[in-house]
Amino acid sequence: MQPAAAAVRPLSMADVAARAGVSHQTVSRVVNGHPSVAPATRERVEQAIAELGYRPNVAARALVTGSTRTIGLVTVKINQYGPAQTMLGLEKAARAAGYSLSVSILDDATAGAMRDAVDAFVAQRVDAIVALSTYDDAAEALASLEPPVPLVAVQVGGDEDRPAVGVDQEAGARLAVRHLLDLGHRTVHHVAGPADSKEARGRIDGWRAELEAVGAPVPEPLRGDWTPSSGYAAGRQLADRIRAGEDVTAVFLANDQMALGLLAAFHEAGLEAPDDVSVVGFDDLPEAPYFTPPLTTVRQDFAELGRRGVQLVLARLRGEDLHPRPVPAQLIVRASSGPAKPAPAA
Known part of the structure; x- marks a missing residue:
């Protein structure tokens, strides 16, 4: 009979310490960030x-330290560009800080769904929870929750008492409108996002504030739902x-997907940007430079948003009172916006 093979001993921190020429405590500090x-x-x-292929025993470490090195993320409507990119930015920043990200994607932005997701993460013993609370119902639920772990809000409207990080939506919208006004347009029409979206309200507030700041007329905004089809309907x-003779020379849309639909509707009607109407979006989709024409838009830095979100989580875990400034937006000028045509002679 062949002798039984000796059991292979699992790698330990002591093995890593010996290979690196450091103490066990130093390895522990590195592993725990x-x-x-x-x-x-x-x-x-x-x-x-990396050379040894060592993998920390997460379960054992959690028993000793009380930490699972895991952050829970609750998000809604991941099929939309903004939430999807925010999630990727958070995951990358969490990984760089030595944490993993556990994700709960809600089908509906309801208070009950938000509460259930937070409770599930608490049961999983995550170290902290990040919530994307851009819709009113979920945001209200978030404000009422006091879980036993730090809870941080990302991409909110800026009126939250809870520690939060987000892009300055109002300032971004003002950049878009100011750009169009500087091109000589008398006013700027707006296609807004859903009424229950904090991001949409921030952008409509910025649009209105910039028009009012220069005494320009404030047209009644049209309402969309973030989709190209709603932008197409607004374009028609x-x-x-x-x-019918109305003076519409510039349009700012609350996201790029609606701008895509609007441009299609204008093309069907024989109108082209920027010769007939200048068009500006918001988000800077990867496809935006390849629209016809390439789309002028407002870029959100989702990687920076993720970095600041994780930075806020880590500060909360250390017991620090950190209130990050909003992430600035950036205007990206392309071919869809141009000077206003001179008004026809009376």
């Missing part, structure tokens, strides 16, 4: 971990008004 490790030492330990309405 402790800041008080010299960069060269951290690199040596991480190299030893505006095209009809242009054919």
